[in-house]
Amino acid sequence: MKIFFLMMLAALVFGCSDSKHDDTELQISYLLPEGRTCQTYLADHFLVTLYDSEQRKVVEKKISCGDGAGDALTLLVSRDSYYVSVVLLDKKEMWQSYGAAKVEVDKNTEVTVNMEDYLGGMIFIWNPSDCSKYNLAIMAVDLFAGGDPVSAVIWGEETEIRNFQVPCKAGQFEVINVSAEPLYTASINAYRKKSLDGEIRITYEIPDFVSGHGQNKNINIDPYKQLLVSDMKVSWEFDSKSIDSCEAAGVTKVVASLVSEEITVSAEQKCNNKFADFYIYDIPEHEYTLYLYGISGEDETLFESSLEIGMIEAGSVGKDILENKIFLKEK
Numbered sequence: 001m002k003i004f005f006l007m008m009l010a011a012l013v014f015g016c017s018d019s020k021h022d023d024t025e026l027q028i029s030y031l032l033p034e035g036r037t038c039q040t041y042l043a044d045h046f047l048v049t050l051y052d053s054e055q056r057k058v059v060e061k062k063i064s065c066g067d068g069a070g071d072a073l074t075l076l077v078s079r080d081s082y083y084v085s086v087v088l089l090d091k092k093e094m095w096q097s098y099g100a101a102k103v104e105v106d107k108n109t110e111v112t113v114n115m116e117d118y119l120g121g122m123i124f125i126w127n128p129s130d131c132s133k134y135n136l137a138i139m140a141v142d143l144f145a146g147g148d149p150v151s152a153v154i155w156g157e158e159t160e161i162r163n164f165q166v167p168c169k170a171g172q173f174e175v176i177n178v179s180a181e182p183l184y185t186a187s188i189n190a191y192r193k194k195s196l197d198g199e200i201r202i203t204y205e206i207p208d209f210v211s212g213h214g215q216n217k218n219i220n221i222d223p224y225k226q227l228l229v230s231d232m233k234v235s236w237e238f239d240s241k242s243i244d245s246c247e248a249a250g251v252t253k254v255v256a257s258l259v260s261e262e263i264t265v266s267a268e269q270k271c272n273n274k275f276a277d278f279y280i281y282d283i284p285e286h287e288y289t290l291y292l293y294g295i296s297g298e299d300e301t302l303f304e305s306s307l308e309i310g311m312i313e314a315g316s317v318g319k320d321i322l323e324n325k326i327f328l329k330e331k
Contacts, residue, residue: 022078026050027110029072030086030099033117038065041096043088048073053081055155055170079106083155085176086113095215098177102155120180120212124173124188124219131168133318134202135231135281136190139166141173145182152178163196180213188221192281199229199282201317230285230316232258232324234267234278236292239305239327246271250302251294254278254328258309260286285314292326303328 028048032040043065050059059075065088081104088097099115130136143150143161151160152175166173168190190202204224211217234256243249249271256278257266267280271294287310294303307326316322 023076024079024105025074025108026077026082026103026105027072027074027108028084028086028113029110030113030115032088032097032115038088041088042090043096044091045089046071047087047089049085049087050075050077051083051085051155052078055083055167058082077105081105084111084113086115087118088115100153100176102157116177118214119177120214121174121176121178121216122184122209122211122219123175123216124186124206124221126168126171126221128169128171130222134190134227135192135317136168136201137194138191139168139173140164140189140191140196141166142187142189143175144185145179150175150178150184152176165196167194174216175211176216178211180211183208183210185209186219199284201229201282202227227315227317228284229282229314230312230322231318232278232280232283232312232316232322234280234290234292235275235323235325236278236328237275238294238303239329245273247273249294249330250296252297253295255293255295256280256326257291257293258283258288258312259291260288262286263288283312285312287311290324290326292328294328301331303330305329 030046030048045065046063048061048063049057052058061073063071063073084101084103086099087095090096095118097115098118099113101111101113103109103111124141141161141164149160149162151158154164161175185208186206188204189200191198192201203226204221206219206221206224209219238249246252251271253268254271255266255268257264258280263284263286265280265283267278269276269278290307290309292305293301296302305326305328307324309324312322
């Protein structure tokens with residue numbers, strides 16, 4: 001029993017040591033312009049926010065104003081790339097000063113954030129549950145002022161906001177410290193994959209608006225949502241009851257294709273005796289015929305069937321996915 005206890009104690013000690021070894025210190029110093037203090041801004045507190053390389057908020061600290069013009073915060077973090085945002089706010093949560101920086105952390109690291117007077121900004125907000133509901137991976141953001149692309153400091157770097165990719169699960173996209181004078185327009189396109197390949201699933205077109213004057217304007221993009229595609233679930237089996245397996249049919253691969261006069265959308269899978277359903281995504285609005293092919297190991301089409309689908313309108317995704325069944329016939 002004593003030996004067992006000592007083994008457990010050693011496992012705990014070494015386990016904790018390994019865990020601590022994975023973390024390191026990040027010291028964040030935030031400095032107001034020379035000669036200015038919290039009192040100069042009649043401010044109440046700093047809000048320090050840390051985002052990781054996946055653009056997830058990992059730390060948010062509210063720090064009451066001190067007597068000095070700058071302070072520091074030390075955090076224990078994992079080794080990663082981070083984006084640091086520091087805001088100086090008054091008691092009514094109005095932004096008075098702002099600064100940001102990007103930092104790579106692989107050992108004990110210090111970063112200095114220089115604070116500036118805050119011009120204004122905007123935060124585009126969507127519901128993260130839409131990511132699974134509509135099968136979305138990224139949001140690609142375009143922001144224009146007077147018809148020209150807007151440049152702003154995004155994640156610590158001056159960036160032109162054209163097809164700027166944000167993970168859908170982030171739930172928001174901040175454009176910070178931009179002029180409040182021009183009229184802005186925004187276009188946000190949502191994609192299923194983590195790239196701009198494939199069809200746009202949902203688009204959000206936000207008409208003329210102004211940013212916050214010295215504050216952030218929260219913009220809920222949901223009212224501007226327009227679904228552009230549909231998805232389809234295709235069930236299938238062999239037409240002949242005498243064929244009860246892929247091996248009996250000599251089929252190794254099955255391909256489903258939706259074909260219109262202009263567009264072909266396909267999906268393929270290995271033939272298995274469970275006759276697994278197909279899922280065809282990102283189908284643009286059009287009239288289609290569904291084709292199903294059974295292909296041998298030598299790429300010879302042994303089975304082929306078709307089904308007239310007709311017009312597929314946009315919007316059938318998630319729980320509203322289209323469903324069809326087709327029987328695979330021998331040629």
